[in-house]
Amino acid sequence: xxxxxxxxxxxxxxxxxxxxxxxxxxxxxxxxxxxxxxxxxxxxxxxxxxxxxxxxxxxxxxxxxxxxxxxxxxxxxxxxxxxxxxxxxxxxxxxxxxxxxxxxxxxxxxxxxxxxxxxxxxxxxxxxxxxxxxxxxxxxxxxxxxxxxxxxxxxxxxxxxxxxxxxxxxxxxxxxxxxxxxxxxxxxxxxxxxxxxxxxxxxxxxxxxxxxxxxxxxxxxxxxxxxxxxxxxxxxxxxxxxxxxxxxxxxxxxxxxxxxxxxxxxxxxxxxxxxxxxxxxxxxxxxxxxxxxxxxxxxxxxxxxxxxxxxxxxxxxxxxxxxxxxxxxxxxxxxxxxxxxxxxxxxxxxxxxxxxxxxxxxxxxxxxxxxxxxxxxxxxxxxxxxxxxxxxxxxxxxxxxxxxxxxxxxxxxxxxxxxxxxxxxxxxxxxxxxxxxxxxxxxxxxx
Amino acid sequence: xxxxxxxxxxxxxxxxxxxxxxxxxxxxxxxxxxxxxxxxxxxxxxxxxxxxxxxxxxxxxxxxxxxxxxxxxxxxxxxxxxxxxxxxxxxxxxxxxxxxxxxxxxxxxxxxxxxxxxxxxxxxxxxxxxxxxxxxxxxxxxxxxxxxxxxxxxxxxxxxxxxxxxxxxxxxxxxxxxxxxxxxxxxxxxxxxxxxxxxxxxxxxxxxxxxxxxxxxxxxxxxxxxxxxxxxxxxxxxxxxxxxxxxxxxxxxxxxxxxxxxxxxxxxxxxxxxxxxxxxxxxxxxxxxxxxxxxxxxxxxxxxxxxxxxxxxxxxxxxxxxxxxxxxxxxxxxxxxxxxxxxxxxxxxxxxxxxxxxxxxxxxxxxxxxxxxxxxxxxx
Numbered sequence: 001x002x003x004x005x006x007x008x009x010x011x012x013x014x015x016x017x018x019x020x021x022x023x024x025x026x027x028x029x030x031x032x033x034x035x036x037x038x039x040x041x042x043x044x045x046x047x048x049x050x051x052x053x054x055x056x057x058x059x060x061x062x063x064x065x066x067x068x069x070x071x072x073x074x075x076x077x078x079x080x081x082x083x084x085x086x087x088x089x090x091x092x093x094x095x096x097x098x099x100x101x102x103x104x105x106x107x108x109x110x111x112x113x114x115x116x117x118x119x120x121x122x123x124x125x126x127x128x129x130x131x132x133x134x135x136x137x138x139x140x141x142x143x144x145x146x147x148x149x150x151x152x153x154x155x156x157x158x159x160x161x162x163x164x165x166x167x168x169x170x171x172x173x174x175x176x177x178x179x180x181x182x183x184x185x186x187x188x189x190x191x192x193x194x195x196x197x198x199x200x201x202x203x204x205x206x207x208x209x210x211x212x213x214x215x216x217x218x219x220x221x222x223x224x225x226x227x228x229x230x231x232x233x234x235x236x237x238x239x240x241x242x243x244x245x246x247x248x249x250x251x252x253x254x255x256x257x258x259x260x261x262x263x264x265x266x267x268x269x270x271x272x273x274x275x276x277x278x279x280x281x282x283x284x285x286x287x288x289x290x291x292x293x294x295x296x297x298x299x300x301x302x303x304x305x306x307x308x309x310x311x312x313x314x315x316x317x318x319x320x321x322x323x324x325x326x327x328x329x330x331x332x333x334x335x336x337x338x339x340x341x342x343x344x345x346x347x348x349x350x351x352x353x354x355x356x357x358x359x360x361x362x363x364x365x366x367x368x369x370x371x372x373x374x375x376x377x378x379x380x381x382x383x384x385x386x387x388x389x390x391x392x393x394x395x396x397x398x399x400x401x402x403x404x405x406x407x408x409x410x411x412x413x414x415x416x417x418x419x420x421x422x423x424x425x426x427x428x429x430x431x432x433x434x435x436x437x438x439x440x441x442x443x444x445x446x447x
Numbered sequence: 448x449x450x451x452x453x454x455x456x457x458x459x460x461x462x463x464x465x466x467x468x469x470x471x472x473x474x475x476x477x478x479x480x481x482x483x484x485x486x487x488x489x490x491x492x493x494x495x496x497x498x499x500x501x502x503x504x505x506x507x508x509x510x511x512x513x514x515x516x517x518x519x520x521x522x523x524x525x526x527x528x529x530x531x532x533x534x535x536x537x538x539x540x541x542x543x544x545x546x547x548x549x550x551x552x553x554x555x556x557x558x559x560x561x562x563x564x565x566x567x568x569x570x571x572x573x574x575x576x577x578x579x580x581x582x583x584x585x586x587x588x589x590x591x592x593x594x595x596x597x598x599x600x601x602x603x604x605x606x607x608x609x610x611x612x613x614x615x616x617x618x619x620x621x622x623x624x625x626x627x628x629x630x631x632x633x634x635x636x637x638x639x640x641x642x643x644x645x646x647x648x649x650x651x652x653x654x655x656x657x658x659x660x661x662x663x664x665x666x667x668x669x670x671x672x673x674x675x676x677x678x679x680x681x682x683x684x685x686x687x688x689x690x691x692x693x694x695x696x697x698x699x700x701x702x703x704x705x706x707x708x709x710x711x712x713x714x715x716x717x718x719x720x721x722x723x724x725x726x727x728x729x730x731x732x733x734x735x736x737x738x739x740x741x742x743x744x745x746x747x748x749x750x751x752x753x754x755x756x757x758x759x760x761x762x763x764x765x766x767x768x769x770x771x772x773x774x775x776x777x778x779x780x781x782x783x784x785x786x787x788x789x790x791x792x793x794x795x796x797x798x799x800x801x802x803x804x805x806x807x808x809x810x811x812x813x814x815x816x817x818x819x820x821x822x823x824x825x826x827x
Contacts, residue, residue, distance in 0.1 A: 016636065279489065282804075286493040286797045290762060291777055292500060295789065298781045299503045372642035380644060380763045384778065398650070402767070407650075407658040408665070415650060426642035434639055 010439050017435030023428035031245055034238035043239045047231065047392040054230035058116045058217035060404070062413045063225040075111040075218035082199075083123070083211040097206040101131075105197040105214045109140075114176040114190060116217040118160040120199070122152045123211045129204040136200070137179055140193025145169075145179065152201070152210060225413045227397070228404045236392035237417055243393050244375045244425060247308060251374035254312035255320070256367045262316065263324035264355045267332055268347060277321070284317040293377075297386035304388040307381060311374065320366075324359060331358045361440035369433030372426035379422055394418035482808065486801040491570065494794050498565055501789040508554055510784060511578075515548045565790065572798075574791040579783040580776070589791040592776065599668055600765075600772035603688060604757040607695045612750060615700055619707030623715060623738075624730060626708070634704050641702030646767040649694035653768070656690060663690055666769030691768050710745070714738050743814045751803045758796050 011017045038046070046053060056079050067073050080087040082103040092100045124131050135147040135158070147166060148158065160166065161175045170178025173188050180195075181188035201210035224233035266277035296310045331337065332355070340354050381387060382395025383402065401407070401414040502508070519541050523529050529537060549555050553564075568575055574589035581587050582595045622631045656663040663686065664670075670683045714720070720737045728736075739746075758773065765775040773792060780788035 430639035430642040
C-alpha cells in the first residue's frame, strides 16, 4: 500500500504522466457514459439501422459546431412535426364531419447555403377515401409558391428535390435553390428570414386525420456529424471508447501475463521445458503476425473476440519471452529463492509467489505502453475492412470514410474525429507508460 | 567500423581457449549444424502452420470445388452441342469433366497429402502458380507476381528503413552526448507519439498535403499516365514518396531515437568509459571505441531484423497510401483466398529470417570477442 502511494506521489512529478492519467480517466468516463446512455443492444440497433431510423439526418453532414468557425454559415438540419406539436396544426370540421387540416411549418432560415433536401413524411388515417393534400411555400419576401397537390396514402414520402414538375418551375436552379434563393439575383443566394411551409389537408371521412413531419436535410447535423448512411457519428465515437479500451487492455493483459508465466515456467524447470519454449518462440518469430491476423479476419471470423483471442495467442510467444527470460535467469539464482526451496516451497509457489512478482515493476510500464499498440491494431484491421461486423468502432468510422472518399470530398470531420480519439488514447497510455518506466526502472531515472 | 580499432577490455577466457584451435573449429561446425537443423525445422513448422491457416483447414478447397462445378455447369448451358444431349448423357459428361478439372487442380488427392506436397514445393521455393492473382504482365507465376511487387516495396521501405535507421542512430548518439539539452527533451517528450502506426500519420498527411493544400498526390506510386522520360518518372516517384516517407519517419523516429539514446546512455555510464574520459580521450574516440563497440551486436541485430521486416512490407500502410508493394499484394491475396501467393511470400520471409538469425550468431562472435559460438552464455 505504501509502495503504491509512493509510486503515485512520484507519478505526480511527471507532467506527461498527469496529462496521460487525466485523459485516460476522461476516456473511461466517456466509456461508462456511452454504456449507460446507449445500452449495448440499442447501440447495435442504431449502428446497424438504415433509413428507417436515420431518415431525419442528411448524408455526410459535418457537425453543427463547425459553423462557429465558418464565414459562410451552412444550414443545420432540423425537423418539424405536426404530431409532436413542433408545427402548428389547426383543424376545422364542417357540417358533414369532413375536416380541413392546416399544418404550418414556420422556421427561421439564416444560412448562406442551400439545404441538401427537403422531405415531407405523411401519415394519414382513413377507411376508403384518401385525404387530399396541397402544399404551399411562403418566402420571407411574401411570395407564395404552390408546390404540389395530391391524394395522400396511409404513409407517404414527398421529396421536394426529386419532384420533376417542381424542378421545371425553377429553370436552371435546383428545387432547393428555387425555394430559398432571392429571385432577383443572377446567382442563387439564399434569402434569409422567416419561411413557412403550409400543408392543407382535406379529409372526406369522419375520423380521418393527417399528420406530416417536415425534415430539412441541411449541410450540418448533430454533435459529430453523419456518415454516408445518415448515421449519427456520435454513436460509434462514444461506443468506440469502451471497445477500444477493452480490446487494448485485455490484449495487453492477456499477452504480458501469459508471456511472463511461460517465461517463468521455462526458466524454473529448465532443461527440455525451457528448450521447447525457446523453439516455439522461434516458430512464432517466423510466423508473420499481421498477415496471419489478416487471414484469420478474412477467412474465419471478423468478430472482435476471435481477433482478440488470435492476437493474444500469436503474441504469447513473442519477443517478450526473451527479455523476461533473461531477468528470471538472474532472479532464479537469488538467495531468497534458494531459501524458499530449502524450506520446501513447491514449484508453483516459487513461480507465482517468488519469481514472477520480481518482474512486476518491469511489466507494468510495458503493459501500459502496449495498450495503445493493440488499440491501433484493432483500428488497423478495421481500416482494412476487417473490423467487427457488428460493433461500432473508431477504426470502422475511418474505414467508412476512406471507402467513401471523405478526404477527396473534403469531409475532414469524418476522418479527424475518430483519428483524434485514437491519437488521444494512444498518447495518454504511452505518456503514462513512459513515466512509469522511469519510476520503476531507476536506471533510467537520471536520463 | 575499421578492424584496426583496439579491442575493448576482453575477458580472460579468450586466452584460455586460444590454444585449442581444432576443437574450436569442430565446436563451431557442430554448433552451426545443430543451429541450421533447428532453424530449418522451425521454418518447416511455421510454413506448415501458414499453409493450414491459409487453406482454412481445407475450406478453400471446398470453394474451389464449388467454382469448378459452377464453371462446368455454365459450359454445359452455353454449349449448344451439349444442350442437345439427353439429360443422363449430359450429367455423365458433367461429372467426367468435373473429375478431370478437380484432378487438374489436384483436388482428387487427400487434403494432408496435398498439404505436404504444397509444403515441399514451398520449401524448395517452387512457388507454383497463383489461382486468381496475376502480375501486371499477365503471368500467373507466383514468382513473377512477387518479383514485380518487390521493387515497389524496396524503393519505399528499403530507402526509408536505411535512411531512418542511420539518422536515428546519429541523432541518438549526439543526444546521448548532451542529455538534458533542449533537443533531448524534445525527443523524450515526443517519444509517445510513436504509439500511432505509420498509416495513421499517413492519413493525417494526406489530409493536410493532398486534400487541403493540394500540393502532393493522395497516393499511388507514379502519376497516372506513367511518364516515359526516366527523369520525369523519378521525379514523379519522388513526389509520391514524400507523404509515405514522412509518415514512416514521424511514426518511428522519436521512439527509436529515445530508445537508442537511453541505450547509449546506459553504456556511456560504464566504468571503462569514465576511465577513458579521465584519460582525456576525445569524445569521438570514446564514442567509437567504448560506446559503439560494445553496443554493436545490438545495433546489427536491430538493423538486420528491420531490413527483413521490409519483406512483408506493411499491408495496411501500403493499402492506405495505395502503394503497389508486397504488403498490399499479400492483403489482396488474402482477400482472393489465393493460398499460393500467401504461402509464397511467407516462405521467403521465413527463409530470410532464419538465414539472418543463423548469420547473426556468427556476426556477434566477429564483432564482440566476448561472445563465443557454441557456448551457452547469458548474452545470446
